[in-house]
Amino acid sequence: MEQFIMKTKVYMGKSALEHLKDFQIRRAFIICDPFMAESGMVKRITDCLDRQQAVYEIFSEVVPDPDIHVVTKGIGHMTAFAPDTLIALGGGSAIDTAKAVRYIYEQGTSEKKKCLIAIPTTSGTGSEVTSFSVITDREKNVKYPLRDDAMVPDVALLDPELVVSVPAAVTADTGMDVLTHALEACASEKACDFGDAFAEKAVKLIFDYLETAVKNGENQDARERVHNASCMAGVAFNSTSLGLCHGMAHALGAKFHISHGRSNAMLLSHIIAYNAETAAERYTKAASVLGISSPTGKTAALNLSRKVKQLRDKIGIPEKVTSLGISRKEFLDAVPEMAETALKDPCTETNPRKPVLAEIEQIFAK
Ligand code: NAD
Known part of the structure; x- marks a missing residue:
């Protein structure tokens, strides 16, 4: 028997980002790369969170083709902050990092599953709706596609305004x-x-x-x-x-x-x-x-x-x-x-x- 699962709730089109308000976010852990923080793109997210009086922490250490070290570091920050929601902002590298962070974090706890909202800023990987997270082993120069349905993000916000700046x-x-x-x-x-x-x-x-x-x-x-x-x-x-x-x-x-x-x-x-x-x-x-x-x-x-x-x-x-x-x-x-x-x-x-x-x-x- 075959299955077709489409778990992620997808919002698309101009101002899709505004739908952040549809979720009762109190403590958001934002995962992105340094460019998102330096370019001010992450402010578009934090402005929305400010309007709904949510608190947040930004983890902006994602690297292209993320490795296990950045995932481990992210888990450490997430554990200390104890969010109710994870927001992944960026290309596949940021989204894959967030998926692995949440997944590994939840292996060691019986807490309620945290909501993962993926906001892609490149138009490429589709990671916002997939069960894959690709992690690179830099010592061996090998990429490992990890796969588990538990990694699929809960929400994807496809806002085309976020991709206009892509070179x-x-x-x-x-x-x-x-x-x-x-x-x-x-x-x-x-x-x-x-x-x-x-x-x-x-x-x-x-x-x-x-x-x-x-x-x-x-x-x-x-x-x-x-x-x-x-x-x-x-x-x-x-x-x-x-x-x-x-x-x-x-x-x-x-x-x-x-x-x-x-x-x-x-x-x-x-x-x-x-x-x-x-x-x-x-x-x-x-x-x-x-x-x-x-x-x-x-x-x-x-x-x-x-x-x-x-x-x-x-x-x-x-x-x-x-x-x-x-x-x-x-x-x-x-x-x-x-x-x-x-x-x-x-x-x-x-x-x-x-x-x-x-x-x-x-x-x-x-
Ligand atoms: P990326 O996330 O590494 O980003 C590429 C570059 O674009 C970065 O320098 C980033 O800062 C920049 N960038 C991102 N958004 C931007 C914007 N709006 N304006 C200007 N610059 C911007 O690249 P990617 O191709 O999106 O993701 C690649 C990663 O995703 C790889 O690790 C790949 O293996 C993985 N991947 C995962 C899946 C999956 O299903 N999970 C599928 C395919 C690929």
């Missing part, structure tokens, strides 16, 4: 993360009609609006649509899981410190081509959303792969790691180790075609 390059990288989530959900071994409904819509929104959001970040409509797409893709992959692109992106990102979205963006068209035959029918459905129709499924899948590559080029994401200052030799030397890590990554399990080590090495080399 073009981050908009491009995170937007391609959305597309990867959606297309891996469509092609997953666990793909289902419910997941497809969200994933296919997200694919369409990304192809229609991402380029505008990257090139004209002030365009509210494009920002809002990409923000919604990010959450919808999160809903989809939370039920279907992901695939080889994520397995390889985790290994690549951890080894060479390439952002998660960019790692996915550099790999996605290659993975679609690799899966084209096995998942021909699933990709054909996704491609048809974009008006790509062709006589055979595999051709449609390959056309989709080309479309993905074209979008990546249009928004300025390079294809080769050498464009990022990594030498060809250094990269190729790391391929066997990255391929082994990718093969073991839990996301790889639901890829429609079962890869062997040599195939992953070949895709990296491409």
